[in-house]
Amino acid sequence: MMRYFFFISICLALTACAEQKQPVENTVSDACSYLNFKTPGNFQSAGVQMVTIDGKYKVWTKRFGNAPIKVLLLHGGPAMTHEYMECFESFFPQAGIEFYEYDQLGSYYSDQPKDSSLWTTARFVEEVEQVRKALGLNKDNFYILGNSWGGILAMEYALKYQENLKGLVVANMTASIPKYAAYNKLLRSQMRPSLIDSLSKFEAAGDYFNPVYTDLVVKEYYNKHICRLPEWPEAVNRSFKHVNQEVYVMMQGPSEFKVGGRLLHWDRWNDIKSIKVPALMVGAKYDTMNPAEMEEMSKMAPKGRYLYCPNGSHLAMWDDQEVFMDGVIQFLKDVDASK
Secondary structure, eight states: OHHHHHHHHHHHHHHHHHHOOSOOTTSOOOHHHHTOOOOSSSSOOTTEEEEEETTTEEEEEEEEOOOSOEEEEEOOTTTOOGGGGGGGGGTTTTTTOEEEEEEOTTSTTSOOOOOGGGOOHHHHHHHHHHHHHHHTOOTTTEEEEEETHHHHHHHHHHHHHGGGOSEEEEESOOSBHHHHHHHHHHHHHTSOHHHHHHHHHHHHTTOTTOHHHHHHHIIIIIHHHTOOOSSOOHHHHHHHHTOOHHHHHHHTOSBTTBOOSTTTTOBOGGGGGGOOSOEEEEEETTOSSOHHHHHHHHHHSTTEEEEEETTOOTTHHHHTHHHHHHHHHHHHHHHHHTO
């Protein structure tokens, strides 16, 4: 009886797929078409593909869907993971958007070589270009969405390789580390004086990884400006757990309050006008980035657009999810429709 029921269910599913031949305009509502893709190799691995870069390293990617709009997600950090961006899995498939999660070199699911010369913005840009080629993406379908450090990487990629891009989303990242540092200084000044004194004592001693210091930063800063949900999502916690501290500190510095790594003087503010492809800049009220700067960047880009998340912080994809996802999806569909 159970075997017969299973057979009938399969037949009905196959019949449904056979009948759904015409997709709705500007979307891929046919689930059978959306799921009709294969990863390279002799077996299927749920869309996971390890991409070879620089001829010797492997980076982790995972494909979702088969559709005209193809988005590569660039996570933050540097050296966080794709995991905190798993929320896109709840929105992009329903919108008929093909997308790729990706762990950059040095991140948890990719190779983590012990070579400090690798951790430069320029090399990461070349890595993204190699990943693009391996995934078969091109100017007719390729979009990048970068959050935080991923936003820096997205802007840098667009400034060098925008002939390969159809559109760009910069989420929660200003185009200048000095501007970011200045805004963080402003946010810090709004803390109670006793807290500032406590933080300063640890920082003066270089004791950035003291549990008391990190607990204060999480409670008094991260919970207000990184993710404002009363309980952080499991995927966010998992991503923080997997951060490669060695790479993060080398590029970003030891603390959100103490930018001191290789990104210290990064500034592309005056180059935003050179990004010619459609670009969405996402800002949020409680972000560690000044939302007014994100809005200004959208005006500087020739084909810029601004999305404001009134209840969001640095991870507005989580704490102002509906506004963030609706706005990003609408932008992608508008650009796709303009072809």
